Amino acid sequence: MSKWYPKNGRVIFHLDMNSFYASVEMAYNPKLKGKPLAIAGNPEERRGIIVTSSYEARAKGVKTTMPLWQAKRLCPELLVMRPNFERYRKASSEMFKMMAEITPYVQPVSIDEGYMDVSHCHHLGSPLDIAKGLQFRIKNDLDLPCSIGIAPNKFLAKMASDMQKPMGLTVLRKRDLKTKLWPLAIEEMYGVGQKTADKLQNVGIHKIGDLVDANTFELKRILGINGERLQQRAKGEDTSPVDPDAIYDFKSIGNSETLREDTVDDSTLTMLLRKLSRKVATRLARKEVVGQTVQIMIRYYNRKTITRSITKSTYLSSETDIFSVATDLFELHWNGEPIRLLGVTVQGLIEKSQVAEQLDLFRYQEQAGNEALHEVVEQLTTKYGKNPFQSFTSSVDKDQPRTSFQKDFLDDFRK
DNA sequence: TCTGGGGTCCTAGGACCC
DNA sequence: TCTGGGGTCCTAGGACCC
Numbered sequence: 001m002s003k004w005y006p007k008n009g010r011v012i013f014h015l016d017m018n019s020f021y022a023s024v025e026m027a028y029n030p031k032l033k034g035k036p037l038a039i040a041g042n043p044e045e046r047r048g049i050i051v052t053s054s055y056e057a058r059a060k061g062v063k064t065t066m067p068l069w070q071a072k073r074l075c076p077e078l079l080v081m082r083p084n085f086e087r088y089r090k091a092s093s094e095m096f097k098m099m100a101e102i103t104p105y106v107q108p109v110s111i112d113e114g115y116m117d118v119s120h121c122h123h124l125g126s127p128l129d130i131a132k133g134l135q136f137r138i139k140n141d142l143d144l145p146c147s148i149g150i151a152p153n154k155f156l157a158k159m160a161s162d163m164q165k166p167m168g169l170t171v172l173r174k175r176d177l178k179t180k181l182w183p184l185a186i187e188e189m190y191g192v193g194q195k196t197a198d199k200l201q202n203v204g205i206h207k208i209g210d211l212v213d214a215n216t217f218e219l220k221r222i223l224g225i226n227g228e229r230l231q232q233r234a235k236g237e238d239t240s241p242v243d244p245d246a247i248y249d250f251k252s253i254g255n256s257e258t259l260r261e262d263t264v265d266d267s268t269l270t271m272l273l274r275k276l277s278r279k280v281a282t283r284l285a286r287k288e289v290v291g292q293t294v295q296i297m298i299r300y301y302n303r304k305t306i307t308r309s310i311t312k313s314t315y316l317s318s319e320t321d322i323f324s325v326a327t328d329l330f331e332l333h334w335n336g337e338p339i340r341l342l343g344v345t346v347q348g349l350i351e352k353s354q355v356a357e358q359l360d361l362f363r364y365q366e367q368a369g370n371e372a373l374h375e376v377v378e379q380l381t382t383k384y385g386k387n388p389f390q391s392f393t394s395s396v397d398k399d400q401p402r403t404s405f406q407k408d409f410l411d412d413f414r415k
Numbered sequence: 416t417c418t419g420g421g422g423t424c425c426t427a428g429g430a431c432c433c
Numbered sequence: 434t435c436t437g438g439g440g441t442c443c444t445a446g447g448a449c450c451c
Contacts, residue, residue: 065419
């Protein structure tokens with residue numbers, strides 16, 4: 001049975017839904033099938049952008065993040081819908097359910113993609129058969145297309161799922177790297193964006209394969225720790241585990257909004273801050289977490305963006321508290337120029353239930369600490385006839401020379 | 416008529432402590 | 434009179450991904 005599985009090593013799937021939002025809409029309304037369809041953030045707004053588009057739209061040059069007006073110019077017959085997140089969430093949870101029926105080692109990465117570790121699924125057949133079955137079910141039951149990459153680690157699985165779309169099944173083994181991975185352009189590599197691609201091209205690295213032979217010190221000099229990691233990945237090495245719990249320890253919750261028009265109007269900006277604080281508070285409450293740091297983001301008319309944050313000594317989660325801190329930060333740091341976008345984020349999150357525990361622990365430590373300190377001071381006072389700490393304070397305050405009493409104490413102390 | 420909104424991770428400097 | 438080095442926390446910005 002285990003003939004298909006490596007003796008040492010893992011079998012990882014990366015499942016990626018193809019043009020997910022558009023595909024879900026087509027599953028709901030089959031009349032949309034075969035037509036150029038785009039999902040746009042806010043179709044009525046000037047500043048709407050393309051979130052996803054069907055393959056028919058892509059054929060006309062429509063791309064994700066393209067401003068809507070530009071997409072319509074390229075493809076005048078483009079059908080545009082606004083996102084319907086309820087539908088997408090439902091389809092997503094059905095898809096993850098099907099994955100979880102195969103193995104509990106499922107790591108959701110976003111609404112439409114996830115990793116699976118099927119290293120121990122011998123009883124279900126070969127990896128390729130498992131992947132085929134999963135892809136078939138998702139297509140048959142949900143009417144949604146997906147691509148699956150099969151590889152010995154997450155990075156290669158991710159690259160593999162990208163190689164054939166839509167409805168691709170791609171196996172990428174170590175022995176396939178030379179022909180399937182290394183010839184790809186460097187900007188195709190997961191983890192390499194425009195900036196990194198520019199830096200790498202400047203030193204003659206144009207293909208993923210070029211990374212393999214590159215000098216590691218040189219890479220580290222240019223890209224920091226990421227340079228080393230990219231090289232490891234290019235060599236096909238990635239030990240990061242499939243972590244089903246990764247989605248639970250989120251680190252921040254934030255909301256931001258681009259205004260219809262750039263503005264300096266105080267009441268508009270205050271209202272928006274209030275609205276964003278409320279949204280964040282609602283989401284914190286739903287997840288039953290609280291946070292210690294509040295961050296605001298201001299994007300000005302010229303797209304220059306600043307963030308300002310402050311960490312409080314207590315945890316907060318209410319709309320009132322978040323709004324109050326956000327307003328303070330805003331008033332302190334806004335330079336008065338027209339604003340395009342505002343954002344409010346709460347970071348340093350912990351579970352609500354942990355706050356009480358922490359508070360108890362803190363009280364305990366404080367109390368224990370105070371008791372211990374009192375004891376020490378008492379002992380010292382007995383020994384020297386008076387509290388040495390007090391005289392230290394006064395001598396520093398008044399800039400007086402040390403008394404012989406303090407010298408004694410210090411000598412004693414340093415022993 | 417340019418370019419959304421949700422995140423994570425890394426870096427780097429300064430404060431502060433030991 | 435001049436002085437180390439490591440660790441952690443906080444803050445701001447940048448790169449990347451979906």
